Amino acid sequence: MSYVTKSPWIIHYDGSSCNGCDIEVLACLTPMYDVERFGIINTGNPKHADIFLVTGSVNEQNITVVKLIYEQMPEPKVVVAIGICATSGGIFKECYNIMGGIDTVIPVDVYVPGCAARPEAIIDGVVKGLGVLAEKRAAMDQKPAVAAEVKEKEEA
Amino acid sequence: MGKRTIIPFGPQHPVLPEPVHLDLVIEDEKVVEAIPSIGFIHRGLEKLVEKKEYTELVYVIERICGICSFGHGWGYCHTVEGLMGIEIPERAEYLRTIWHELSRVHSHLLWLGLLADGFGFESLFMHCWRLRERVLDLFEKTTGGRVIFSVCKVGGVRKDIDKETLDEMVSVLRGMEKELKELTETFINDYSVKNRLVGVGYLSKEDAIELCAVGPMARASGIRQDIRLTGNGVYDKLEFEPCVETAGDCYARTLVRMREVYQSIDMIAKAVELIPDGEISVPVKGNVPKGEFMARLEQPRGEAFYYSKGADSKFLERIRVRTPTNMNIPAMVKTLQGCDLADVPMLILTIDPCISCTER
Incomplete structure (x- = not known):
């Protein structure tokens, strides 16, 4: 947990889940599990968010919504797919209106299994996501330096 | 203008x-x-009927909605049992009723929390969900799952609850009742809560009938309508009177749901008193014969309707579910007309929308 030096804000979107994972995501925020003690807050605004929690799989109708939320989030950002539906389609994989997991549309960093995913597993997933977030941030910080190095080599 | x-x-x-x-x-x-x-x-899960056998389909039907998952499983199993002419043991009926009422307690607490969050009363939201966790613990103890239970099957239930656990369940719920009282007092008497709810989103009795409102939405407008009165499960032995309010506004809908929480706890206590010993399931074999069967069930959000059509094979020909939110959307649209923009979230919340039920 050493990388919880900043307070990550999450945004949650219900793809086409059965509400099971949704209410477990909400349960994480309430007194029993209370992720707010780590500074994790649920926000409704994509531009405030660091971590994107998606429950349920994508379909024709919500594909643009998922993409729009992802695109609006500032870099660095992490996507956590919650539950088996968001991972692969799960029990609904054979349904005609299911295109598959969230990773068919946007890059996913952490997968949380389960049907429905337990709050402990969701918190674990978010904590793993924090690690990824720290790595991405570090990579972003390095980028200007790397670019300068390349430029120097080219000039030489 | x-x-x-x-x-x-x-x-x-x-x-x-x-x-x-x-x-x-x-x-x-x-x-x-x-x-x-x-x-x-x-998702189009009704189409999965062609790919899953009737015994496996229970898992799919349960996942119509994660909040009232037990009720969906029950409604579907009831239709298949009706088609096959299976008489399930009485203890199984009691256990199903207990789990279903427990779902109602958890669903209404969840909704009360969301409502509190909707009008910006954050601490009330947290307290409602804190109480709800105890119900989920009871579910976990008796079924193994927190939101999806997979405990209902064609021919009965999968797990039995022993006497001690049943008694513990009642004592936990009775203990919860006292704390719940504090929360409901806030909903009933708090000045700012009343300000947001009283007189908002009025739905007259005539409109509720005209627009086919169901469940707490209809009961808050003075319609005494509750599918449990028709005596499915063991509701005929539990003697209850539906909670009816006449005001027809958001406040009345909140009152109906709060009273139902207490009522469900009473019903569970009574069912635990009356539950007989015996088998919890009967063996089910063979194909589902040709025919159609319909069942109705009072979900936390209102009347749900289930239809199954058998085709003399292991696969059903068609299933159909009509869910309560589907029926309440016209009433919601009606109440939205003429309201303030700031009240819109409140009005949407008070029908207790479950879109994943509605669209399946």
């Missing part, structure tokens, strides 16, 4: 828990018309 503007609302919106889209036609700050559009979480 102000200028007309259309405000798109949803599917992802800070105050909206469910992905539904509304085009709100507003004039100054008043909503003139609301045009809903749905389909964001349509």
Whole structure:
């Protein structure tokens, strides 16, 4: 947990889940599990968010919504797919209106299994996501330096 | 006469828990018309009937909705049992009723919390969900799952609950009742809560009948309608009177649901007293014969309707579920007309929308 030096804000979107994972995501925020003690807050605004929690799989109708939320989030950002539906389609994989997991549309960093995913597993997933977030941030910080190095080599 | 503007609302919106889209036609700050559009979480799971055998289909049907999952499983199993002419043991009926009522307690607590969150009373939201966790613990102890239980099967139930656990269940719920009292007192008497709820979103009795409102929505408008009165499960032995309010506003809907929580706890206590010993399931073999069967069930959100058509094979020919939110959307649209823009989230919440039920 050493990388919880900043307070990550999450945004949650219900793809086409059965509400099971949704209410477990909400349960994480309430007194029993209370992720707010780590500074994790649920926000409704994509531009405030660091971590994107998606429950349920994508379909024709919500594909643009998922993409729009992802695109609006500032870099660095992490996507956590919650539950088996968001991972692969799960029990609904054979349904005609299911295109598959969230990773068919946007890059996913952490997968949380389960049907429905337990709050402990969701918190674990978010904590793993924090690690990824720290790595991405570090990579972003390095980028200007790397670019300068390349430029120097080219000039030489 | 102000200028007309259309405000798109949803599917992802800070105050909206469910992905539904509304085009709100507003004039100054008043909503003139609301045009809903749905389909964001349509999965097409009714079609899975062709790919899953009737015993496996219970798992799919349970996942219509994670909040009232037990009820969906029960409704479906009931139709298949009806088609096959299976008589399930009485203890199984009791256990199903107990789990179903427990679902109602958890669902209404969840809704009360979301409502509190909707009008910005954060601590009340947290307290409602804190109490709800105890119900989930009971579920976990008796079924193994927190939200999806898979405990109902064609021919009965999968797990038995022993006497000690049943008694413990009642004592936990009775203990909860005292704390719940404090919360409901706040909902009933708090000045600011009343300010947001009383007189908001009025639905007259005539409109409720005309627009086919169901469940707490109808009962808050003075209609004494409850499918449990028809005596499915063992409800005929539990002697209850549906909670009916006449005001027809958001406050009345809140009152109905709060009274139902207490009522469900009483019903569980009574069922635990009356539950007989015996088998919990009967063996089920063979194909589902040709025919049709319909069943109705009172879900936390209102009347749900289940239909199964057998085709003399292991696969059913068709299933159909009509869910309560589906029926309450016309009433919601009606109450939205003429309301303040700031009250829109409140009105959407008080029908207790479950879009994943509606679209399946």
